[in-house]
Amino acid sequence: MTQATPAIRVEGLTQAYGAESDPRRVVALQNTSLSVARGELVALIGPSGCGKSTLLNLMGGLAAPTSGQVLVDGEMIRTPLPRKIAFVFQESTLFPWRTVLENLKLGMAFQGVPKEERDPRARESLNAVGLSDFADHYPSQLSGGMKQRAQLARALALQTDILLMDEPFAALDEQTRMVLGEDLSVLLARTGKTIVFVTHSLVEAVFLADRVAVLTARPGKIKTIIPVNEPHPRSRSFMTSDKLNALRNQLYELLHDEIRATMALGASAGAAETKSLYTVKEEEK
Amino acid sequence: MNAAHVKFPPATARLAIIAAAFGIWEFAARRFGDPLFIAPPSRVAVALFQLVHEKEIISAVGLTCWELVVAFVLSIVLGLIIGLIVGLNRFTRGSMYPVILLLYAIPQATILPLFVLTFGIGPASKIAFGVSHGVFPVIMTVAAGVQNIEPLLLTSARSMGATRRQILTSVIFPHMVPSFFTGLRLGMTAVLFGVLLAELYVSQSGVGHFTTEFTQTFQPQNLFALVAVLATIAVTLNELCRWAESHFTRWRVS
Amino acid sequence: MTRSRLAERLVQLGFFGAVLVAWEIATTRGHVSALLLPPLGSVYRDFITLLSTGQFWPDLGTTLYELAVAFLIAAVSGTVIGYAVSRSGYSVKVFDPLFAGLYAIPAILLFPLYVLFFGIGPASKIAMGATIAFFPIVLNTIAGLIYVKSLYVTAARSMGASPRQMFWSVMLPAAFPVLLNGLRMGLILAFLSILGSETIASFGGLGHRIVELGENLDTSKMFAYIVFVIIIALLLNSAVSFAESRGRSHPA
Numbered sequence: 031m032t033q034a035t036p037a038i039r040v041e042g043l044t045q046a047y048g049a050e051s052d053p054r055r056v057v058a059l060q061n062t063s064l065s066v067a068r069g070e071l072v073a074l075i076g077p078s079g080c081g082k083s084t085l086l087n088l089m090g091g092l093a094a095p096t097s098g099q100v101l102v103d104g105e106m107i108r109t110p111l112p113r114k115i116a117f118v119f120q121e122s123t124l125f126p127w128r129t130v131l132e133n134l135k136l137g138m139a140f141q142g143v144p145k146e147e148r149d150p151r152a153r154e155s156l157n158a159v160g161l162s163d164f165a166d167h168y169p170s171q172l173s174g175g176m177k178q179r180a181q182l183a184r185a186l187a188l189q190t191d192i193l194l195m196d197e198p199f200a201a202l203d204e205q206t207r208m209v210l211g212e213d214l215s216v217l218l219a220r221t222g223k224t225i226v227f228v229t230h231s232l233v234e235a236v237f238l239a240d241r242v243a244v245l246t247a248r249p250g251k252i253k254t255i256i257p258v259n260e261p262h263p264r265s266r267s268f269m270t271s272d273k274l275n276a277l278r279n280q281l282y283e284l285l286h287d288e289i290r291a292t293m294a295l296g297a298s299a300g301a302a303e304t305k306s307l308y309t310v311k312e313e314e315k
Numbered sequence: 316m317n318a319a320h321v322k323f324p325p326a327t328a329r330l331a332i333i334a335a336a337f338g339i340w341e342f343a344a345r346r347f348g349d350p351l352f353i354a355p356p357s358r359v360a361v362a363l364f365q366l367v368h369e370k371e372i373i374s375a376v377g378l379t380c381w382e383l384v385v386a387f388v389l390s391i392v393l394g395l396i397i398g399l400i401v402g403l404n405r406f407t408r409g410s411m412y413p414v415i416l417l418l419y420a421i422p423q424a425t426i427l428p429l430f431v432l433t434f435g436i437g438p439a440s441k442i443a444f445g446v447s448h449g450v451f452p453v454i455m456t457v458a459a460g461v462q463n464i465e466p467l468l469l470t471s472a473r474s475m476g477a478t479r480r481q482i483l484t485s486v487i488f489p490h491m492v493p494s495f496f497t498g499l500r501l502g503m504t505a506v507l508f509g510v511l512l513a514e515l516y517v518s519q520s521g522v523g524h525f526t527t528e529f530t531q532t533f534q535p536q537n538l539f540a541l542v543a544v545l546a547t548i549a550v551t552l553n554e555l556c557r558w559a560e561s562h563f564t565r566w567r568v569s
Numbered sequence: 570m571t572r573s574r575l576a577e578r579l580v581q582l583g584f585f586g587a588v589l590v591a592w593e594i595a596t597t598r599g600h601v602s603a604l605l606l607p608p609l610g611s612v613y614r615d616f617i618t619l620l621s622t623g624q625f626w627p628d629l630g631t632t633l634y635e636l637a638v639a640f641l642i643a644a645v646s647g648t649v650i651g652y653a654v655s656r657s658g659y660s661v662k663v664f665d666p667l668f669a670g671l672y673a674i675p676a677i678l679l680f681p682l683y684v685l686f687f688g689i690g691p692a693s694k695i696a697m698g699a700t701i702a703f704f705p706i707v708l709n710t711i712a713g714l715i716y717v718k719s720l721y722v723t724a725a726r727s728m729g730a731s732p733r734q735m736f737w738s739v740m741l742p743a744a745f746p747v748l749l750n751g752l753r754m755g756l757i758l759a760f761l762s763i764l765g766s767e768t769i770a771s772f773g774g775l776g777h778r779i780v781e782l783g784e785n786l787d788t789s790k791m792f793a794y795i796v797f798v799i800i801i802a803l804l805l806n807s808a809v810s811f812a813e814s815r816g817r818s819h820p821a
């Protein structure tokens with residue numbers, strides 16, 4: 031494997047739900063290609079329901095594409111590769127019946143780490159995310175931000191080359207996610223991992239990523255890729271810089287039409303909300 | 316609202332209400348009650364002390380407790396097995412769950428005579444009848460517990476390389492624990508109803524024999540005392556289930 | 570999808586078919602006494618007779634009368650007391666654990682006492698059914714009313730809702746699903762306990778009829794009555810589910 035082999039290579043990926051003849055068929059992704067270099071941090075951004083999460087799941091082998099392929103280190107992937115790829119999900123996927131430390135160890139047990147290595151590795155990565163004092167807490171005793179840090183620690187303890195994150199901070203308030211973003215930048219710069227993450231936040235995308243891939247409205251494909259060109263780790267001054275602002279504005283311009291297009295489609299979630307509002311109103315009369 | 320009043324702690328107020336209820340009962344029973352039909356608490360208390368020295372009563376209560384425990388254990392074992400079979404597999408769920416729901420909707424009281432015809436009037440029919448009540452809540456909660464797991468938890472385990480067996484033992488089973496204990500509690504309530512109903516229906520040597528005897532010979536103080544003993548046992552068993560539930564699911568509460 | 574659906578139906582039919590076949594074989598060729606398990610044919614004939622002669626009416630009437638009165642008592646007292654208790658946080662703290670604790674006592678134990686007080690007629694069954702149904706109704710009324718999202722209350726207050734409007738337009742609709750759940754549980758429990766207490770000591774009612782036939786070893790007719798009661802119970806169940814789905818017609 032040479033330096034030139036990309037860590038992840040997505041080739042002509044299409045993902046559709048429902049048979050071709052079915053009028054309800056939904057094409058989530060259409061003929062998408064993307065290449066992620068080793069040690070690179072790529073953000074996926076796009077309107078709701080554009081297939082960002084689908085793309086991420088396909089990259090990690092959690093689902094099989096309708097057509098096209100994903101190559102990880104030059105090899106095709108169709109099932110999860112726990113030794114190469116770790117995930118951080120949007121909501122907390124910590125097992126609520128285990129303490130934080132036990133959660134980390136269970137992940138390593140799933141991955142096949144020898145028993146005696148689990149404890150030191152778990153404590154090390156808890157330390158890295160600043161949760162050492164909460165090792166014996168249950169997930170229900172942690173705040174939202176701490177839960178996400180614990181999830182990140184679990185992924186780090188798996189010591190994979192690749193980290194895939196699906197809106198890891200989506201459930202958090204803006205202030206928490208900004209500070210967590212800073213921490214994450216410092217942490218990830220040190221690990222040298224290849225990272226792909228999905229986000230809704232334009233600022234977060236620019237602040238963390240080497241390149242930001244903008245997806246179109248459904249059926250999703252990559253519209254443009256914007257390079258950020260800023261060394262890691264990124265500091266607080268970058269967060270408030272004109273450069274970040276300019277990139278953010280550029281992203282917003284690119285996304286604007288796609289978001290309008292999605293809203294015109296009557297994105298399922300929005301439509302359902304409107305509908306239920308009407309039904310409730312009618313009943314009151 | 317009534318900030319001007321002094322408020323007692325809720326537990327104290329509760330005790331006061333219970334004491335007042337006993338007071339009213341005592342007064343009303345002495346003043347208006349026919350001693351053939353109602354006994355004041357004081358006489359019940361005296362009867363209680365006499366009853367606990369009667370060998371026959373003790374062995375009847377013991378027998379009923381034995382029936383309760385055996386019926387409860389059988390309900391758990393059967394309910395767990397059937398619940399897992401129904402809950403873990405999409406096909407068995409789709410085919411068997413409606414059947415179980417239908418059987419659950421049958422009022423078992425109507426088939427009580429069948430239990431007596433089949434198992435006789437001894438403890439066996441009470442145990443079988445208790446199981447017929449207790450097994451359903453356990454089946455339903457176990458099946459629900461293995462089904463309503465957050466799909467993302469399974470995906471997450473799979474992404475970390477968990478095998479099917481690891482997913483079963485480390486994700487699905489622990490996830491099932493809280494609903495299993497809820498099932499135990501509901502099952503216990505149902506077993507109590509089933510066994511006690513069967514006892515009251517027909518009994519040779521269990522408590523049902525004595526409730527009939529005390530009713531027919533107009534000894535309300537003894538009847539009240541026996542009911543009090545059984546109620547205490549029932550509440551104790553219920554509390555045990557509740558304690559087990561909160562003890563084994565401590566991770567749920569922060 | 571549809572094929573597995575079909576297979577599921579086949580398994581269900583197979584299950585009931587197997588039960589019936591086993592029954593038939595056991596009674597015609599087996600050594601099972603007809604006193605224990607009557608032949609299917611004779612149960613079927615008795616069931617048809619039962620329906621065509623209408624001889625079930627007096628017992629059905631008794632049971633439904635007991636159920637209706639018991640449920641009415643429990644529903645009115647349960648919701649009124651529940652509402653009164655829910656008015657202040659203090660009374661909730663006092664009464665909620667009290668009712669929950671009493672609910673843990675198997676109420677069927679009280680039946681011998683009720684027979685003593687109210688006699689062996691319908692009154693003791695009504696008392697039994699009302700006692701058992703009262704607790705889920707009162708507990709759910711309290712729970713439903715106190716867990717109405719404070720956000721709704723605040724929003725209504727900000728728009729100037731009067732106490733009356735608050736109760737009828739906000740509290741009651743918001744608590745309704747939980748209230749309804751309590752009423753459903755109450756009705757089912759009342760039905761089961763009335764049937765149960767009729768088997769123990771009664772002059773009439775469906776539970777009593779079944780037991781009497783069993784004691785007279787008229788097993789075939791007893792099975793016919795059991796089938797009849799099961800059908801009544803299923804009808805009652807679906808009526809309740811229907812009422813419940815109508816009651817909460819807005820999507821949750």
